Amino acid sequence: MSSATSEKVITQEQYLNAVFNYVLEHGFSLAVWRKPKSDQLEVIIDTNKDIKKLPLQLDKLPPGFVIHPFADQSDKKCYFLEAHTYLKIPLDGTIDEDGFFKKANKSATKESIDKLLRERSGKTGNQIDISSQTSFLNEVKEGIRLIKNGELIKVVPARNKYLQLKVPLNISGIILSLCSSYPNAFVNFIHSAHIGTWIGASPEILIKTEGSTFSTMALAGTQKAIGANPLKNAAWTQKEIEEQALVSRYIVNCFKKIRLREYEERGPKTVIAGNLLHLRSDFIVDMEATGFPQLGSVMLDLLHPTSAVCGMPRDKALEFISDHETFDRSLYAGFIGPVNIGNESSLYVNLRTARITDQYAILYAGAGVTEDSDPEKEWEETEMKCDIIGKFLTDPILN
Structure with missing residues (x-):
């Protein structure tokens, strides 16, 4: 915040522009994020030219940011951005110039940053097949058929959607607008030459460890938030209630696998995420009381990919996804987040995201498919989910 001794105060957008220009000019990697209900942005800059891959042992990783794709890695490693520079940016008020800002190029504009960003984010080319409505509907119908035959309990088919970027992106303004619009989401921006450029606002935590406390959540069921008080207007169908219960049972079964019986379950309750509502249950464990200090790493291995982004049984659902999806999910439905910063690690499922x-x-x-699913409604659900990020990238007022 400003003080009498400061030479100059700047805005959050000016500071972010300096960060992005510095990183892009030097070919570095970075992660920017805002935790749910937080009043600050956090930034990590990794000055390595090549991104590291490290074992997923949370208690042994240095401070940094974990990035893991949807598909399991055969080497059981994650991409890792090391915190060579760590910055905090308050979202309220103005900011004093600091050492970092003074050494950065302050003349950068949104146009010059956008040019560098596009150059360093990779070409679209033929890397990604576009999902058609017909192919998605057929995939959902096949999933329903297999569920009714008893071969699956649930499956989560996904799709992608292209938006042409016609004007220069004001990426700093978009991030700040996401923070304002989605206070309960994990707003994030990631850039690395190896994995590309991603932006999102995820509603779902995969695991969190803070001191001796471990937590995770079961999030499923989707409907549009309607009216001035959407939480009071929510009415859940049996299909949505059962879908969320399946995710909760999946977490409990993971606890059973490691013979963990001492946990607290809260919910389910209705929560708001942007313009959507979901059902959520929270699970909390005291790692000190249970004598399980490695619970975060153990549960991470058991949970991912969760039934909320994959299905049940997991192996059968993964086989279905591999056989029917025509594109690589890449980082979508993987997990991302800061680790070992301030005695806390928070990894989120990479949902509501765009590359x-x-x-x-x-x-x-994606959409959770059960026996009672309606293919057309599942398509509409994916349209609503895509719009959560898409509308910010094409809003002429923001850009």
Whole structure:
């Protein structure tokens, strides 16, 4: 915040522009995030030219940011951005110039940053097949058929959607607008030459460890938030209630696998995420009382990919996804987040996300399919989920 001794105060957008320009000019990697209900942005800059891959042992990782794709890694490693520079940016008020800002190029504009960002984010080319409505509906119908035959309990088909980026992106303004619009989401922006450029606002935590406390959540069921008080207007169908219960049972079964019986379950309750509502249950464990200090790493291995983004049984659902999806999910439905910063690690499922390339933004969304699913409604659900990020990338007022 400003003080009498400061030479100059700047806005959050000016500071972020300096960060982005510094990182892009030098070919570095970075992660920017805002935790749910937080009043500050956090930034990590990794000055390595090549991104590291490290074992998923949370208690042994240095301070940094974990990035893991949807598909399991055979080497059981994650991409890792090391915190060579760590910055905090308050979202309220103005900011004093600091050492970092003074050494950065302060003349950068949104146009010059956008040009560098597109150049360093990779070409769209033919890397990603576009999901058609017909192919998605057929995939949902096949999933329903297999569920009715008893071969699956639930499956989560996904799709992608292209948005052409016609004007320069004001990426700093978009991030700040996401923070304002989605206070309960994990707003994030990631850039690395190896994995590309991603932006999102995820509603779902995968695991969190803070001191001796471990927590995770079961999030499923989707409907549009309607009216001045959407939480009071929510009415859940049996299909949505059962879908969320399946995710909760999946977490409990993971606890049973490691013979963990001492946990607290809260919910389910209705929560708001942007313009959507979901059902959520929270699970909390005291790692000190249970004598399980490695619970975060153990549960991470058991949970991912969760039934909320994959299905049940997991192996059968993964086989279905591999056989029917025509595109690579890449980081979508993987997990991302800061680790060992301030005695806390928070990893989120990478949902409500978009990849930015030289010409396009590629949006990703999935829908939980059960026996009672309606294919057309599942398509509509993915449209709503894509719009959560997509509308910010194409809003002429923001850009």
